[in-house]
Amino acid sequence: MEAPKSQKPILLISLLIFSGIFVRNTLSEGVTPEEAKELRDEVREMFYHAFNGYMEHAFPRDELKPLSCEGEDTLGGYALTLIDSLDTLALLGDQERFTTSVEWIGKNIRFDINKTVSVFETTIRILGGLLSAHLIASDYNTGMKIPSYEDELLYLAVDVAQRMLPAFDTPTGIPFGSVNLLHGVDDNESKITSTAGGGTLILEFGVLSRLTNNAVFEQVAKKAIRGIWARRSKINLVGAHIDVFTGEWTQKDAGIGTSIDSFYEYLLKAHILFGDKEYLFIFQEAYRAAMNYLYSDPWYVEVNMNSAALVWPLFNSLQAFWPGLQVLAGDIEPAIRTHAAFFSVWKKYGFTPEGFNLATLNVQVRKVTHCVQN
Numbered sequence: 495m496e497a498p499k500s501q502k503p504i505l506l507i508s509l510l511i512f513s514g515i516f517v518r519n520t521l522s523e524g525v526t527p528e529e530a531k532e533l534r535d536e537v538r539e540m541f542y543h544a545f546n547g548y549m550e551h552a553f554p555r556d557e558l559k560p561l562s563c564e565g566e567d568t569l570g571g572y573a574l575t576l577i578d579s580l581d582t583l584a585l586l587g588d589q590e591r592f593t594t595s596v597e598w599i600g601k602n603i604r605f606d607i608n609k610t611v612s613v614f615e616t617t618i619r620i621l622g623g624l625l626s627a628h629l630i631a632s633d634y635n636t637g638m639k640i641p642s643y644e645d646e647l648l649y650l651a652v653d654v655a656q657r658m659l660p661a662f663d664t665p666t667g668i669p670f671g672s673v674n675l676l677h678g679v680d681d682n683e684s685k686i687t688s689t690a691g692g693g694t695l696i697l698e699f700g701v702l703s704r705l706t707n708n709a710v711f712e713q714v715a716k717k718a719i720r721g722i723w724a725r726r727s728k729i730n731l732v733g734a735h736i737d738v739f740t741g742e743w744t745q746k747d748a749g750i751g752t753s754i755d756s757f758y759e760y761l762l763k764a765h766i767l768f769g770d771k772e773y774l775f776i777f778q779e780a781y782r783a784a785m786n787y788l789y790s791d792p793w794y795v796e797v798n799m800n801s802a803a804l805v806w807p808l809f810n811s812l813q814a815f816w817p818g819l820q821v822l823a824g825d826i827e828p829a830i831r832t833h834a835a836f837f838s839v840w841k842k843y844g845f846t847p848e849g850f851n852l853a854t855l856n857v858q859v860r861k862v863t864h865c866v867q868n
Contacts, residue, residue: 538586541582541586544558545575545579545582545583547560547563548575548576548579549576551563551564551565552564552565552566552575553565553573553575553576554573554576554602555567555571555573556568556569556570556571556572556573556574556575557569557574557575558575569611569612569615569616569619570607570609570611570616570620570675571607571609572603572604572605572607572620573599573602573603574619574620576595576598576599577599577603577619577620577623577624577627578619578620578623579595579623580592580595580596580599580623580624580626580627580630581623581626581627581630583595584627584630584636584638587637587638589638592627592630592631592638592640593640596627596631596640596643596646596647597640597642599624599646599647599650600643600646600647600650601646603650605650605653605654605657605675606653606675606676607675607676608674608675608676608677609674609675609676610672610673610674610675610680610683611672611673611674611675612671612672612691613658613661613669613670613671613672613673613691613695614671614688614690614691614694614695616654616658617658617694617695617698617699618694618698618756620654621651621654621655621698621699621702622697622698624647624648624650624651624654625647625648625651625698625701625702625705627647628645628647628648628651628705631643631647632645648705648706651702652702652706652708654675655698655699655702655711657673657675657676658673658675659710659711659714660673660678660679661673661678661679662714662717662718663679664685664738664739665738665739665740665741666721666725666736666738666739666740666741667714667717667718667720667721668687668692668693668718668721668722668736668738668741669687669691669692669695669714669718669738670683670684670685670687670738671683671684671686671687671688671691671692672684685737685738685739685740686735686736686737686738686744687735687736687738688734688735688736688753688754689722689732689733689734689735689736689753689754689757690753690754690755690756690757691753692718692721692722692736692738693718693719693722693756693757693760694756694757694759694760695715695718695760696712696715696716696718696719696760696764696773697760697763697764697767699711699712699714699715700712700715700716700764700767700768701767719761719773719776721741722736722757723776723780724741725741725743726780726799727748727799727800728800729783729786729787729799729800729802730779730780730782730783731748731783731784731787731788731797731799731800731802732748732754732757732780732799733745733746733747733748733754733799734746734747734748734749734752734753734754735753743799746798746799746800747796747797747798747799747805747806748787748788748796748797748798748799749788749794749795749796749797749806749813750784750788750794750813750816751794751796751808751809751810751811751812751813752810752812755812755813755815755816756815757780758777758780758781758784758816758819759815759819761773761774761776761777761780762774762777762781762819762822762823763822765777766822777823781823781825785828787802789828790807790852791828791831792828792831792832792834792835793807793809793832793835793852794809794813794816794832795807795808795852796808807851807852807853808849808850808851808852808858809835809836809839809849809850809852810848810849810850810858811846811847811848811849813836814836814846816829816832817829817830817832817833817836820832843857
């Protein structure tokens with residue numbers, strides 16, 4: 495049976511009009527060296543505004559509440575923002591704060607705590623933050639090596655990763671969305687997780703396996719990717735949410751944004767980082783399907799993963815990574831057009847709204863549940 499063709503509803507003709515109005519000038523604009531320096535300095539200023547605010551008002555809590563200027567433990571209670579900021583401090587060349595932060599974390603952070611945490615967030619922010627800072631602090635070539643450093647962050651990374659391993663003990667190999675760092679998976683833990691949540695773990699777990707010579711970390715993350723990909727539709731699309739026990743899709747909307755986004759990203763980056771062609775093969779198949787069924791030049795929509803019927807004509811902010819991923823993959827022309835389209839929305843509002851409806855050409859206040867799910 496021939497795979498269904500991507501449906502291009504008449505309402506999406508408005509996308510061409512929108513593109514003509516907002517995108518045309520963006521393509522012809524450039525950034526001078528002087529403007530680039532100003533933007534660089536602005537980014538530095540923005541980072542330190544946020545970082546200093548966190549350190550003054552919230553540290554050692556996880557995050558800063560911007561209106562009350564109070565700290566809050568939102569993801570585990572282990573100074574998450576500080577760990578998440580380590581590599582940025584290094585990139586900015588802030589040797590003093592990088593060193594003092596690494597030393598404080600090594601002496602004060604522990605993960606033997608009775609906290610239920612997100613496997614996804616803990617992996618990309620805590621495990622990733624610890625591993626990147628470890629690699630920077632232990633290598634003279636980075637220019638940020640800490641002479642007194644003795645792999646404290648690596649030991650912490652191993653500890654937190656081991657505490658997340660019980661989440662992967664499922665019939666499909668796709669992990670639970672959350673795990674208790676002291677007791678494992680809670681009895682009442684939801685069996686539903688997102689595609690991004692289950693399939694965006696391979697970079698951190700793979701690096702940890704190589705640094706420790708313990709293959710189990712990469713094995714479980716790779717099994718999770720295989721578990722998701724094995725349940726793709728006949729047209730090579732994946733849905734947004736899946737039952738980790740039955741393997742049934744509980745939300746069959748396919749897209750490149752919310753709940754799916756980094757699944758695509760990590761496939762290509764895993765191939766680049768580890769040289770494993772299996773990741774490249776899956777990425778190429780998934781990317782080809784995305785371009786065939788989700789792409790409505792220069793935008794991307796959400797469709798039913800089985801029929802490719804339109805579900806939601808929406809640009810959401812989590813799609814913003816896509817042009818960069820396309821450049822990494824070497825698909826430059828559509829990346830340029832899509833980046834210009836995304837940037838045109840940013841220019842219109844002064845920021846990227848969480849959702850922008852491509853049918854009404856207005857900010858989407860909230861996403862309603864669509865009746866087309868099968």
